[in-house]
Amino acid sequence: xxxxxxxxxxxxxxxxxxxxxxxxxxxxxxxxxxxxxxxxxxxxxxxxxxxxxxxxxxxxxxxxxxxxxxxxxxxxxxxxxxxxxxxxxxxxxxxxxxxxxxxxxxxxxxxxxxxxxxxxxxxxxxxxxxxxxxxxxxxxxxxxxxxxxxxxxxxxxxxxxxxxxxxxxxxxxxxxxxxxxxxxxxxxxxxxxxxxxxxxxxxxxxxxxxxxxxxxxxxxxxxxxxxxxxxxxxxxxxxxxxxxxxxxxxxxxxxxxxxxxxxxxxxxxxxxxxxxxxxxxxxxxxxxxxxxxxxxxxxxxxxxxxxxxxxxxxxxxxxxxxxxxxxxxxxxxxxxxxxxxxxxxxxxxxx
Amino acid sequence: xxxxxxxxxxxxxxxxxxxxxxxxxxxxxxxxxxxxxxxxxxxxxxxxxxxxxxxxxxxxxxxxxxxxxxxxxxxxxxxxxxxxxxxxxxxxxxxxxxxxxxxxxxxxxxxxxxxxxxxxxxxxxxxxxxxxxxxxxxxxxxxxxxxxxxxxxxxxxxxxxxxxxxxxxxxxxxxxxxxxxxxxxxxxxxxxxxxxxxxxxxxxxxxxxxxxxxxxxxxxxxxxxxxxxxxxxxxxxxxxxxxxxxxxxxxxxxxxxxxxxxxxxxxxxxxxxxxxxxxxxxxxxxxxxxxxxxxxxxxxxxxxxxxxxxxxxxxxxxxxxxxxxxxxxxxxxxxxxxxxxxxxxxxxxxxxxxxxxxxxxxxxxxxxxxxxxxxxxxxxxxxxxxxxxxxxxxxxxxxxxxxxxxxxxxxxxxxxxxxxxxxxxxxxxxxxxxxxxxxxx
Numbered sequence: 207x208x209x210x211x212x213x214x215x216x217x218x219x220x221x222x223x224x225x226x227x228x229x230x231x232x233x234x235x236x237x238x239x240x241x242x243x244x245x246x247x248x249x250x251x252x253x254x255x256x257x258x259x260x261x262x263x264x265x266x267x268x269x270x271x272x273x274x275x276x277x278x279x280x281x282x283x284x285x286x287x288x289x290x291x292x293x294x295x296x297x298x299x300x301x302x303x304x305x306x307x308x309x310x311x312x313x314x315x316x317x318x319x320x321x322x323x324x325x326x327x328x329x330x331x332x333x334x335x336x337x338x339x340x341x342x343x344x345x346x347x348x349x350x351x352x353x354x355x356x357x358x359x360x361x362x363x364x365x366x367x368x369x370x371x372x373x374x375x376x377x378x379x380x381x382x383x384x385x386x387x388x389x390x391x392x393x394x395x396x397x398x399x400x401x402x403x404x405x406x407x408x409x410x411x412x413x414x415x416x417x418x419x420x421x422x423x424x425x426x427x428x429x430x431x432x433x434x435x436x437x438x439x440x441x442x443x444x445x446x447x448x449x450x451x452x453x454x455x456x457x458x459x460x461x462x463x464x465x466x467x468x469x470x471x472x473x474x475x476x477x478x479x480x481x482x483x484x485x486x487x488x489x490x491x492x493x494x495x496x497x498x499x500x501x502x503x504x505x506x507x508x509x510x511x512x513x514x515x516x517x518x519x520x521x522x523x524x525x526x527x528x529x530x531x532x533x534x535x536x537x538x539x540x541x542x543x544x545x546x547x548x549x550x551x552x553x554x555x556x557x
Numbered sequence: 558x559x560x561x562x563x564x565x566x567x568x569x570x571x572x573x574x575x576x577x578x579x580x581x582x583x584x585x586x587x588x589x590x591x592x593x594x595x596x597x598x599x600x601x602x603x604x605x606x607x608x609x610x611x612x613x614x615x616x617x618x619x620x621x622x623x624x625x626x627x628x629x630x631x632x633x634x635x636x637x638x639x640x641x642x643x644x645x646x647x648x649x650x651x652x653x654x655x656x657x658x659x660x661x662x663x664x665x666x667x668x669x670x671x672x673x674x675x676x677x678x679x680x681x682x683x684x685x686x687x688x689x690x691x692x693x694x695x696x697x698x699x700x701x702x703x704x705x706x707x708x709x710x711x712x713x714x715x716x717x718x719x720x721x722x723x724x725x726x727x728x729x730x731x732x733x734x735x736x737x738x739x740x741x742x743x744x745x746x747x748x749x750x751x752x753x754x755x756x757x758x759x760x761x762x763x764x765x766x767x768x769x770x771x772x773x774x775x776x777x778x779x780x781x782x783x784x785x786x787x788x789x790x791x792x793x794x795x796x797x798x799x800x801x802x803x804x805x806x807x808x809x810x811x812x813x814x815x816x817x818x819x820x821x822x823x824x825x826x827x828x829x830x831x832x833x834x835x836x837x838x839x840x841x842x843x844x845x846x847x848x849x850x851x852x853x854x855x856x857x858x859x860x861x862x863x864x865x866x867x868x869x870x871x872x873x874x875x876x877x878x879x880x881x882x883x884x885x886x887x888x889x890x891x892x893x894x895x896x897x898x899x900x901x902x903x904x905x906x907x908x909x910x911x912x913x914x915x916x917x918x919x920x921x922x923x924x925x926x927x928x929x930x931x932x933x934x935x936x937x938x939x940x941x942x943x944x945x946x947x948x949x950x951x952x953x954x955x956x957x958x959x960x961x962x963x964x965x966x967x968x969x970x971x972x973x974x975x976x977x978x979x980x981x982x983x984x985x986x987x988x989x990x991x992x993x994x995x996x997x998x
Contacts, residue, residue, distance in 0.1 A: 239948075274947055275954050277940075278910060280899055284690050284941070287826040288948045291683070302805055303904055310825055367905065368795050370804045410790060556796065556804065 236296070236494040238263065239289035240273040240486075241282065243301035245412055247273055251438030251460050252371075252482055256300045256323050259486025266487075269494050282307040290315055296493045298323070298486055302371065308334065319501060321489045323482055324371045330503030335492075337485040339508035341371075342378030342549040343540050344478045344515040345434075347533055348457050349382020351476055351520050352432045353394040354529040355455060362397035362430035363457075364407035364421050366437030374549055375436040375459060375478060377401050381548035389532075397430050401552050409440055418443030426451050432475060434459065445470040455524065462518040477518040484514055511541045610921065612974050613967035614935065621960040622651045625952055654950040661945020662691050662938035682824060687941060689820070689829040693899065695937030696829075699836035700891035701911040702918030702929040703843050704756075704884045709924040710847055711880030712860035717763060717778025718888040719912025720785035721756040725889030727789055728755030729896050730903040731799065733811030744814040749835075749893050756889020757882040759785065764881025768874030774881070782912075793905035806905035817898035832894030837930065839887060844926040846883075856880050888912065917965045936961065 240260050242253040260271035272294075274285040282304045289297050290311065297318060299308045302325040309327060312320045312334045319333050326336025352361045363379050365372040376399040383396050399406035407425075409417040422433055422444035433448060434457035435441030445456045445463070449470055456463075456470065458477030463470065485506050492498060508514020520530065539545045626632050626647040636643025664687040672684040701718050708715035729752035736744055763777035792799040793806050801809045817835075821827040847853040859866040859876045867873050891911055896903055918936060922928025943957035967974050974980070 272948065272951070274944060277954060279904055280694075280895060281944070283826065283828065283899075284944055287686070288944055290826075291686070292948060303807075305805070306902070314825055367790070367806065369806050369905075370795070373795075404796060410787065553804070 236267075236269040237292070237294040238269055238271045238296045238298065238490055238494075239292070239294040240271065240298045240300065241285045241289070241304065242273060242275045243303055244276055244278070245438065246275050249412070249438055251412065252323060252480075253300050255460055255480070255482040256298065256486050259483035260298070260490065262483060262487050263490040263494075267491060267494055269490060276304075279303065283311070286311045290318055295319060296321065296490060298489070300324075300482075302369070319493050319498075321486070321493075321501075323485070326505040327503070330505065332500055332503045334503065335489055335501040336505040337482070337489065337508070338505060339371075339374075339480050339482070339485070339515050340510075340547075340549070341374045341478065341480050341508075341515050342381065342547040343510045344480070344517050345375045345378030346382035346385070346540065346545075346547040347517045347536060348434065348476055348478045349379035349384075349396075350386045350536060351382075351517070351525055351529070351533060352379070352434070352455070352457060353383040353386035353392065354390075354526070355475060355520075355524040356394055356432050357453070358429050358431045359393065360395045360397060360429045361432040361434075362425040362428075363434040363436065364398040364409065364425070365435075366409060366412040366440060368404075368406065368408050370553075372436050373399075373404075373406070373552070375434065376406060377548045377552045379434055379478075381546070385536075385545070397425055397428060401548060402555070404552075404556065409437055412438040412440060414440055415443030415446075418445075419447045422447035423451075426454060431455065432457065434478070442467055442470075445473065449473045455521070458518070464518065474521060475524055476520045479516045479518060481508060481514055481516070484508065509541070510537055606923075608980075609971050609974055610968060612978055612980075613964050613971075616967055616974065616977065617960045617963035618655075620963055621956055622655065624956060624959060625654050626650055628953075628956075650950075654946055654952045657946045657949035657952075658939075658942040660942075661687055661949075662942035664688055682821065682827060686827060687945070689827045690944075691934070691937045691941040692833050693829045693937075694940050695933045696832045696836045696898070697891035697895050697911050698914065698918060698933035698936050699930055700839060700887050700894065701915035702922060702933050703839055703926060704887035704891070705915040705919035706922060706924040706926065706929050707843055707847070707856075707887060708880060708884040709919055710860050711856040711876065711884075712863065713764070713767070713877065713880055713884070714775050715760065715763075715778055715881065715884045715888075716775055716916065717760060717781050717885075717912070718891075718915045719910075720778065720782035721759045721885045721888035722892040722912050723785040723789045724759040725752040725756035725885075726892040726896055726903050727792055727799065728752055728889075729893040730808045730811060733815040733897060734809040734902075736815070737812065739814060741814040741816075744812070745817065745897065748811070748815045748897055749890065752889040752893025752896075753886040754889070756885040756887070756892070758885070760885020760888065761878055761882040764878040767881075768877045789903075790905055793903065799903075801902075808903040810902045811897065815897055816901070817894060819898075828899050830894075830898035832898040835890065835894060836933075839890060840926040840930045843887070847926075852876075852879070888915070891915075914961070917961065920965060921968050 238260055240257060245251060245253050247253050247257055257273060260273070263269050264271045274288060276282055276285055282299070286297060286299070286307060295318065298321045300323045305322060305325045308320055308322050309331060312331050316333055321335040321337055323337045326338050327334060361383060363376050365376060380396045380399055380401050383394050386392060387394055407421060409421055411417065418435055418437065418440035422435070425433055426447065431454040433444055433454070435444040436459050438460070441456070441459065445467060448454045448456045449472070454473065455475035456473050457475050458467070460480050462477045462479060463474050464477070485508055488506065510516060536545065540547060629650050632643055632647045632650055635646035664684055669684040672680040701722070704718050705715055729748050732748045732751040736747065759781065763774045763781060766772040766777050767774050791797055793808055794800060795804060795806050797806070799808050801807050817830045817832050819828070819830045847857060855866065855871045855876050858869065858871060859873055863873050866876070914936060918929055918932045921932035939957050939961060943954050946952045947954055
């Protein structure tokens, strides 16, 4: 019931935002349609973050943005059709589950531009821009910070479902911890993920805060004092468990949780930022330019270098000033390709 | 439909004819097998029996309209300026939203007529797109609704249609991509049969548990749902036995020889396929089974009163297992037609919701195949229209879920509708064919 109510309230809020933008009547004639995955527009995760990019483009570029929510896999195609029939110039699909439908409609409608979050095509499709993120780079830094901040010598992570956009966080996190161990002669352990064996703890969904709480309680009772939940809103349940447990930290994902979930600010060590809004905004800016012809099948890769990924400020007092300096240096080293953050090796190991 | 219309209205005679092996049925359990009280409402499967559902739908739409107005900021703004303006604005908002709803479900009548007159094929195809999408969504709904309705007729509450959908989906997609070099005439039926068999076997488990141990099927089907979700996850997860191997948790694509033929080949947005005819055929088959065969009579007798059935010489455990298996086979077909006709692969985190909506469909259709088909078409139209309403009028999809929920509330509690519209009528007249032996086993 409360969820329904909050859904309604969020929509009221969204509508007021959208309508206040329309009220100015300076909306351009460039129309952007975003299609969410099953989580819905208010998932506090990738759908919501991607939509934030559209909203920013509405405010700054004066384009017109709309979204359609998917309730089942069979909804993707009619949602795309809806926007095509309404004459939208750019269609942004969110999530790799939409990859097949997006490709099919992109090939059938070469005049419409498409962008897809968390997927890129090989071979590329001319009118589609893939938006992917080297999240391992940022998670590496968070893993390093966690290894420095832990009191018990055990840190943990868990995921929603074992899919690349999720496991990439966990691989980077483990690499960061291992790198800290090697640099400092420490022996910090990682619970909940093992890159070499491709095994880890997964709750099986991206919705249940109860699951997040339960798994966090288990990890805490096994001695972990820092947890990075990579499962969208599931992690908010973990944050609550951590807050009640005390003397422990949570690491946010996707967005800066001190902003999106300020009630847990006192236990948030840092957040691994996956700036999908930046990527979506960048894409809209590109496609709405009057001189724009085609994406030419290019892929946008969000990295530390272009602020497509990053970490938020590490909580004060959690790590020493030296470690902060080390993290800054690591950031530069990763940008310069001097450090391996583990993803390429993991993917190679899968095949 | 190959039957004379009079047959459906008058089911008593054929029933008795098809009942030779149980002569004691005539005297003993007459009030239980009860053709007479049962015949009355069905013989009125005309305007009268449609009145309550139509009023329920209408009332739900009115309440939905109220909700649309209440969640629209422009109405408040207009209202603050001038209350009358607010009222006017409210009606404008409703008109726009429901107009988009209608066009999304059935197409724009003006566009459709113009397109037909112009004779331009692409234009016609574009104009009929909404209807094709309504029929496409209705297809799995019909199968799933029939599955639950058949269970209700047999006194069984099959909440496991969603889980049966998953198992059937796995079986279908496996045959769909693994049988290489088989002609379509063989491949397609085999893939469909795999779906039916998967659903039937999965549903037969709670049937068997109920027949042998008395374990209530509501509990066991719900629990089996979770097992099937997790099993599907295991099979399709990255690195799982049925994963495609490109780093995504999806099955390989099925081969073209397993495709259900499309009505409009080459038009990817027009997805209605022969699965829709299969669904109508299934509805006819369920009707024929229930009202024209001995087995159907047994199923319904056990559904009304298993003790009377036992007394009448019916093998009740066998009937329970068969009912569940048939119900599961129907649920399986909803997955099979979705995969072979629309999706062409099976993703992890595959979520349909059909299995749960199906309970509502069976209630709305009063567990009668014709009712289920009508209810499925309605829900298909609601879902297809909702997309256009969100796209054009920016009304959230959740409004449609609420309208669907309200329809069910009014159907399940018809007294509300009777009170509102001052209708006369007795409760038993629209008694639902629900399980009557709750908690008895």
